[in-house]
Amino acid sequence: MRNKGFVVITTVCVSLQFLCSNSFAQTTDAVVNRIVKEATDNSQLERLAYELVDSIGPRLVGTPKMKQANDWAVEKYKNWGITARNEKWGEWRGWDRGITHIDMVHPRVRTLEGMMLAWSPGTNGKTVTAEAVVFPDLDDSLAYARWLPTVKGKFVLVSQLQSTGRPDYNWEEFATKESFEKMKKERTEQTAAWSNRLRKAGYTARTLPTALENAGAVGIISSYWSRGFGVNKIFSAYTKKVPTVDISLEDYGTLYRLAENGAKPRISLRADAKELGVVPTFNTIAEIRGTEKPDEYVILSAHFDSWDGATGATDNGTGTLVMMEAMRILKQVYPNPKRTILVGHWGSEEQGLNGSRAFVADHPEIVNNTQAVFNQDNGTGRVADISGQGFLHAYDFVSRWLAPVPDTIKQHIKTNFPGSPGGGGSDHASFVAAGVPAFMLSSLSWSYGNYTWHTNRDTYDKIVFDDVRSNAILTAILAYMASEDPNKAQRDRVILPTNRRTGQQLQWPAVRQPTRKGGMD
Numbered sequence: 168m169r170n171k172g173f174v175v176i177t178t179v180c181v182s183l184q185f186l187c188s189n190s191f192a193q194t195t196d197a198v199v200n201r202i203v204k205e206a207t208d209n210s211q212l213e214r215l216a217y218e219l220v221d222s223i224g225p226r227l228v229g230t231p232k233m234k235q236a237n238d239w240a241v242e243k244y245k246n247w248g249i250t251a252r253n254e255k256w257g258e259w260r261g262w263d264r265g266i267t268h269i270d271m272v273h274p275r276v277r278t279l280e281g282m283m284l285a286w287s288p289g290t291n292g293k294t295v296t297a298e299a300v301v302f303p304d305l306d307d308s309l310a311y312a313r314w315l316p317t318v319k320g321k322f323v324l325v326s327q328l329q330s331t332g333r334p335d336y337n338w339e340e341f342a343t344k345e346s347f348e349k350m351k352k353e354r355t356e357q358t359a360a361w362s363n364r365l366r367k368a369g370y371t372a373r374t375l376p377t378a379l380e381n382a383g384a385v386g387i388i389s390s391y392w393s394r395g396f397g398v399n400k401i402f403s404a405y406t407k408k409v410p411t412v413d414i415s416l417e418d419y420g421t422l423y424r425l426a427e428n429g430a431k432p433r434i435s436l437r438a439d440a441k442e443l444g445v446v447p448t449f450n451t452i453a454e455i456r457g458t459e460k461p462d463e464y465v466i467l468s469a470h471f472d473s474w475d476g477a478t479g480a481t482d483n484g485t486g487t488l489v490m491m492e493a494m495r496i497l498k499q500v501y502p503n504p505k506r507t508i509l510v511g512h513w514g515s516e517e518q519g520l521n522g523s524r525a526f527v528a529d530h531p532e533i534v535n536n537t538q539a540v541f542n543q544d545n546g547t548g549r550v551a552d553i554s555g556q557g558f559l560h561a562y563d564f565v566s567r568w569l570a571p572v573p574d575t576i577k578q579h580i581k582t583n584f585p586g587s588p589g590g591g592g593s594d595h596a597s598f599v600a601a602g603v604p605a606f607m608l609s610s611l612s613w614s615y616g617n618y619t620w621h622t623n624r625d626t627y628d629k630i631v632f633d634d635v636r637s638n639a640i641l642t643a644i645l646a647y648m649a650s651e652d653p654n655k656a657q658r659d660r661v662i663l664p665t666n667r668r669t670g671q672q673l674q675w676p677a678v679r680q681p682t683r684k685g686g687m688d
Contacts, residue, residue: 265439401476548611
């Protein structure tokens, strides 16, 4: 009897398991279908992109535009019926960009393409006109010390002259092999020579501007060209008293050659900027509260800040759009999730993941009960790679969550389990370091690294909306599946190998404290 009873009971349990599994599969299919339909038929991506990228524009930490973006996002979420707030994580140097206008006025007149770098001092409402000179190649630090007083009242060109303004793919297509190899050799030698020039003077690219402004230079002229695409990388100024402006390769080359050949080019510059003192900085947080396990979390993640050389369309406007659209869709088709679905739009990722690291430090009750984090950052392309980030069982649960994703999306995604620990330079790393299964939804390049990343061309027209829409569908499905999973994702991590050189075992990345104050000195 006991054996027969055991068989009967086992049969019933198997049947119930089948029915439950079949029922869940049907429910899953229905929710996934509604996600795809909502994303396809009622997409808000283009409108969101216009409002964020074109209308608000760049979102440099500590600027009024960053705060405007925070407030805009909160209002959007509230209009969708999603609870949202701005949460202070720290303080930063407040700064506001005005107009930059640069003209060459001698030996001929030309308006130059360029802009003041972030956090640069302005010209105090004045127009400054002066000769432009090149940082020279001298014998040693003593020679540079004798030269330094001569920069008083002048602009100084502090970037190397590029040997070509053509992208490498032009050379590959049209040049002879010998000519292409010669150009690359010359370019490498010129870069080394410029580095040696700085070394002989006793400066770095970071310390040279300070020395020049202290010696009386009226401004610093740079050109951080993104090799191969003819666009300029836009970073931050190192000067505290005089403006630093970055100009295009073409115009910089003209000035450099004129100065080197004794033509004494003169520049007229007006650069407006306002110092706003110390200002509070925020993460924007929104959530759809869970019904069964409200104190467990699925987190959608994207940094909200950008550099301000352009409008931050692909770094990280597109990641922001993906997460906002995924949340909007989930509220429409899955308004009562099992676990709480939270989205974090982080501040100051560009200065060291500060917003996300502050959130991790401030909310252990959330971090300790997070099912998974899905982060998107690197540009407009469709997601092409998901790594297990070194979590031993990532294959099991990420594969389950990916299962219902439409093949038209899933077929493009390469997975790597368990993958490497760490997280690289985006906000999921803040969570990985705290032991949370956090995954980067890495996208196709679309020449992101050379063309739009931190450049003056990162604008609305570079967004590929079909790919962003695909990513929003993927993210919404992953969030839904992670929320519904009856099991909590296991956090076991791979045992790291030993360093062959030192013999010590490699360690997982440690949780670092965020920089809660920045740019104050």
